Structures are given as structure tokens and as C-alpha cells.
Amino acid sequence: MIEIIWLGRGGQGAFTAAKLLGAAYTSDSGDKYALAFPSFGPERRGAPVRAFTKLDTKPVADRSQTEKADYIVILDDTLYEPQLRSLLKEDGNIIVNSKNDIEGALSFDAENIAAELKLPTVNTVMLGLLTGISGVATEENAVEAVKGYMPKKIQERNISAILKAAEEAV
Amino acid sequence: MKKFLSGNEAFAEGIRLARPQVISAYPITPQTIVVEKLSEMVEDGSLKAEYIHVESEHSALSCAIGASAAGARAFTATSSQGLLYMAECLYYAAGGRFPIVMMNADRSTALPWNIYGDQRDSLSQLDSGWIQAYAENAQEALDLALMSYRIAEDKTVSTPFMANLDGFILTHTYETVDIPDREQADRFLPPYETDNRIDFENPKNMAFSAGPDTNYIFKYKEHRGVLAAREVITRTEAEFAEIFGRKYSGLTEDYRTEDAEYIIVTLGSIAGLCRETADKLRENGVRAGVVRIRYMRPFPNEEIAGVLRNAKAYAVLEKDISFGNEGTVFTNVNSALKKAGVNVPGYNFIGGLGGRNISAADIENIYSAIANGTDSVNFIGIGGEENGK
Numbered sequence: 001m002i003e004i005i006w007l008g009r010g011g012q013g014a015f016t017a018a019k020l021l022g023a024a025y026t027s028d029s030g031d032k033y034a035l036a037f038p039s040f041g042p043e044r045r046g047a048p049v050r051a052f053t054k055l056d057t058k059p060v061a062d063r064s065q066t067e068k069a070d071y072i073v074i075l076d077d078t079l080y081e082p083q084l085r086s087l088l089k090e091d092g093n094i095i096v097n098s099k100n101d102i103e104g105a106l107s108f109d110a111e112n113i114a115a116e117l118k119l120p121t122v123n124t125v126m127l128g129l130l131t132g133i134s135g136v137a138t139e140e141n142a143v144e145a146v147k148g149y150m151p152k153k154i155q156e157r158n159i160s161a162i163l164k165a166a167e168e169a170v
Numbered sequence: 171m172k173k174f175l176s177g178n179e180a181f182a183e184g185i186r187l188a189r190p191q192v193i194s195a196y197p198i199t200p201q202t203i204v205v206e207k208l209s210e211m212v213e214d215g216s217l218k219a220e221y222i223h224v225e226s227e228h229s230a231l232s233c234a235i236g237a238s239a240a241g242a243r244a245f246t247a248t249s250s251q252g253l254l255y256m257a258e259c260l261y262y263a264a265g266g267r268f269p270i271v272m273m274n275a276d277r278s279t280a281l282p283w284n285i286y287g288d289q290r291d292s293l294s295q296l297d298s299g300w301i302q303a304y305a306e307n308a309q310e311a312l313d314l315a316l317m318s319y320r321i322a323e324d325k326t327v328s329t330p331f332m333a334n335l336d337g338f339i340l341t342h343t344y345e346t347v348d349i350p351d352r353e354q355a356d357r358f359l360p361p362y363e364t365d366n367r368i369d370f371e372n373p374k375n376m377a378f379s380a381g382p383d384t385n386y387i388f389k390y391k392e393h394r395g396v397l398a399a400r401e402v403i404t405r406t407e408a409e410f411a412e413i414f415g416r417k418y419s420g421l422t423e424d425y426r427t428e429d430a431e432y433i434i435v436t437l438g439s440i441a442g443l444c445r446e447t448a449d450k451l452r453e454n455g456v457r458a459g460v461v462r463i464r465y466m467r468p469f470p471n472e473e474i475a476g477v478l479r480n481a482k483a484y485a486v487l488e489k490d491i492s493f494g495n496e497g498t499v500f501t502n503v504n505s506a507l508k509k510a511g512v513n514v515p516g517y518n519f520i521g522g523l524g525g526r527n528i529s530a531a532d533i534e535n536i537y538s539a540i541a542n543g544t545d546s547v548n549f550i551g552i553g554g555e556e557n558g559k
């Protein structure tokens with residue numbers, strides 16, 4: 001099973017990204033199963049939030065929060081802390097949106113791509129980076145997920161964000 | 171059509187296909203999304219129903235009773251304190267034999283106040299006369315929504331139906347769901363027709379009083395109605411499988427129980443992790459099995475006694491406690507065994523209260539505890555007590 005933890009702030013769309021990844025992974029026919037869920041509870045704009053995506057080739061039975069992830073994707077670098085590594089599997093990686101280099105993490109200036117596309121948030125940029133780096137889902141599937149689950153008028157810019165970010169990640 | 175949906179959204183899709191004519195509801199976490207989705211469907215015209223925003227849960231069910239008494243297919247949804255607030259009306263709906271369907275998002279009960287999932291809300295209402303089903307995943311939730319009306323409206327049953335989804339863990343978790351197409355759904359579920367309704371051409375007395383001389387006959391018939399659901403559930407699931415290709419197993423679902431020595435009996439979304447743990451233990455030679463209770467009413471007496479008969483020990487894992495005694499599911503399971511003359515050591519494990527996580531390690535510990543013998547009632551992570559053993 002591949003497990004991803006998403007970290008963001010309320011309103012940044014971390015859970016939307018978690019959900020899009022689940023939808024992308026399962027959009028191919030065949031034995032592909034996914035769960036996506038937010039950290040449960042009251043929601044507040046700006047407060048730290050976690051979201052989870054679990055991907056497997058058999059139905060995912062364990063519905064509890066991920067304790068060891070393959071990837072931690074951080075939408076806001078103020079949420080990064082070195083202790084997050086304890087939530088990673090041995091060969092796991094942290095991907096973080098930051099203008100600075102961060103030791104022990106793969107950092108990208110996702111805001112730059114988002115600004116270029118006039119997107120208010122970096123969630124789909126981070127999804128593109130994750131697919132580019134990890135290959136857990138193809139960019140084509142991620143694009144399909146945007147088409148299936150985002151409002152029409154913002155689809156095009158978010159698709160561009162995924163493709164551009166995936167390219168940058170390689 | 172395959173979609174990536176939450177449990178709440180999947181249930182709303184099932185209700186859209188069931189075409190209720192009246193929906194009356196009051197929002198409460200974690201049920202909110204199911205009623206939001208349904209109001210959107212009414213707004214965009216994809217569901218032709220009267221959507222009534224009411225001022226409380228008591229009114230939500232009262233409204234549904236009124237609609238059902240007018241001959242309409244009615245739906246409502248609630249959770250936790252909302253279910254408790256409508257408790258008075260639960261008995262009216264059941265006694266009036268109104269086949270209303272309600273989704274309940276299982277959530278803890280106050281105090282301490284808490285919005286997270288456990289099953290103390292619905293299990294406290296087992297005696298209200300409603301059929302009670304517990305879904306494990308979003309697909310089963312959708313399918314239950316569609317099957318619930320067939321079961322509730324069957325003339326031998328005529329009983330309201332409560333479909334329970336674990337709060338957050340099921341209501342707010344997204345997974346792939348197959349949504350049946352409309353023609354197939356219409357073929358499976360015809361429109362509701364009943365004589366138990368207000369009819370100006372053919373006036374009759376409804377929702378009346380009945381004194382000591384006749385009251386017990388109504389209660390006896392109410393009891394027979396819930397019992398009749400047993401056979402109707404089997405028949406409905408067989409037809410469902412024929413049309414939609416998905417099979418369900420009646421009041422319970424067994425997993426690797428044929429040769430099992432140690433069995434966990436549970437209900438709801440935790441069953442998946444129990445099955446996975448049983449698989450893991452079997453690799454180490456432990457003969458572990460799982461029984462998932464799908465219906466608490468009617469209760470699967472024969473099924474449970476049949477499966478546990480040859481076990482060495484069983485555990486009942488539930489998100490509930492009847493203070494001063496034990497978990498209510500445990501009480502029901504023990505009664506089933508007693509009636510069938512089965513004498514196997516059983517232990518109760520209370521977990522997940524107020525949304526607390528139940529881990530794979532917790533479940534492994536349950537299997538080893540029952541193999542070695544333990545206290546009668548055990549609070550996972552805290553301890554146990556003999557409690558009359």
C-alpha cells in the first residue's frame with residue numbers, strides 16, 4: 001500500500017488534492033483501490049489540516065490515519081518540521097512548497113507556478129509535483145480527476161498546474 | 171458509473187435513485203453532507219421531491235411521518251443528539267407502521283460533548299421498533315439506501331428503516347463507488363403504494379389510541395413486522411444481486427469462520443481491519459475469523475449461534491457501553507447463544523468511543539486475550555472487569 005499525508009492550512013485545498021489523487025489512481029480500470037479522508041473534526045480557515053490518501057491493489061481495509069507514509073506533501077512551509085520524518089517509511093520522501101532549500105526535503109517553489117496560472121492556491125501544483133516525482137498516478141489520470149471533480153471554470157488552469165509541475169519535477 | 175465519493179455522498183446517490191417524494195431534515199455533523207447533497211439534487215431537478223427545512227430533528231421525523239401518512243415515500247437523516255431528540259417520534263413512526271427511511275451518521279453522545287463517531291446513539295434506540303442496518307463502506311451504504319425502501323415498504327414488514335454509517339470514518343471518507351443507472355434502479359424499486367394512508371375517498375382512522383384490550387395485539391404485530399424483514403432482506407438482496415451484480419449476505423457477513431477457533435463479532439467500518447488482522451494471524455497459525463453484524467434488528471440469532479457454535483472463544487467488539495452492565499451488542503449475542511444452547515466463552519471489548527482510533531495492534535490483542543481468557547468486559551487501552559462472570 002502507498003500512503004500519502006498532506007499538510008496544509010484550512011482553505012488551501014490539501015484535502016481536495018488528497019481526493020483528486022485517489023480519484024486519479026482509481027480512474028484506470030483494474031484492481032486499484034483508494035481511500036481519501038481529511039483529519040476529522042471542526043474546520044477553520046488558516047488552521048493546520050492533514051489529509052490522507054491510501055492507494056492499493058486490493059480494497060483498503062485500514063481506515064485509520066496513516067502512521068508511516070511514503071510521501072508527505074506540505075503545501076505551506078511554515079508547517080514543515082524535521083520531526084515529520086518520524087511519520088515516513090524508511091525510503092519515504094517529504095515534498096514541500098518553499099522558496100528556500102530545506103534539508104531532508106524536496107522543496108519546490110509551487111507558488112511561482114500557481115501565480116503564473118493565476119491560481120489562488122498550490123494544491124494542484126503539489127499534486128503535479130507528487131505525480132512527477134513518485135509516479136503513483138500518471139499525469140493523464142490526474143488530469144482526468146480534475147475534469148471529473150473540479151468545477152468547470154477552474155479546470156483548465158488546474159490542469160496546466162499539474163502538467164507544468166510534473167514537468168518541473170522530473 | 172464509477173465515482174470517487176464519500177459515504178454521505180454515496181448514500182445521497184442511493185436516495186436519489188430511490189426517488190423519495192418528501193425529504194425533511196435538520197443538519198448535524200457528521201450527517202450534514204447527505205442532506206446538503208439531497209437539497210442540491212432537488213434544486214437542480216435531478217430529484218423530484220419536496221425538500222422541507224425544519225427547525226429540529228423532532229420536526230424532521232414528524233414531517234416524514236405526516237408525509238408517509240399521506241402515502242408519500244419519505245426520507246430523513248440525523249446523528250447523535252439529533253437522533254435522541256427525535257426519539258419520541260421514532261416510536262410513533264414504528265407503531266404507525268410508516269416505512270420511512272432514515273440515515274443515521276453514528277456519533278458519540280454528550281457529555282462530554284464530542285462530534286466523532288461511535289455507535290451509542292443508534293444502539294440506544296434498538297427498542298424503538300425500527301429495522302437497523304450498519305454499513306461497512308460507501309458502496310454498501312449506497313446499496314442499502316436503495317434496498318432499504320424495498321425492505322421497509324414490503325407489506326409483510328411495513329416498518330421504518332434506519333441505515334447507520336460510522337461518523338467520519340465512513341461518512342467523510344472517499345472511495346470508489348459504482349452508481350447504478352436509473353433504469354435499473356427503477357426496475358428494482360417501484361413507486362410506493364399503500365392503503366395505510368389518508369384518503370378522502372376512503373376515509374379511515376389512523377394513528378389512533380388503543381386500550382389495554384387491543385394494544386398488545388398491535389405491539390405483537392409490530393414485532394412480527396420486524397421479524398418478517400429477515401426473509402424480505404434475503405429476497406431483496408437476491409434480486410439486487412441479479413440486477414446490479416453485487417451480493418450481500420443477509421443479517422451477518424462471515425469471514426474465514428468455517429474452521430475458526432477465535433472469532434471477533436463486530437459491526438460497521440472496523441470490520442475491514444478485523445478481517446485483515448485475522449488474515450495476518452492465520453499466517454502464524456492462529457485460526458481467526460470475523461462475523462460482521464449487518465442488521466441489529468431483526469437480530470441474527472440463528473446466524474450468530476451457528477457460527478460461534480464450534481469456536482473456542484469469541485469477542486464482541488463494539489463502540490458502545492450500556493453503563494452498569496456491558497456493551498449492548500454483547501448482551502444480544504450472548505442471548506442468541508443461550509437460546510441455542512451454545513456454551514462458548516465470550517468477552518466484550520469496548521473501543522472507539524468518541525472517535526478514538528482502534529488500531530490493528532488493538533485487534534491482535536483481542537484475539538490473544540480471548541485465547542488466554544480475560545475479563546468479561548474490557549475497555550481497550552484502559553482495562554477490564556469481571557462484571558458478573
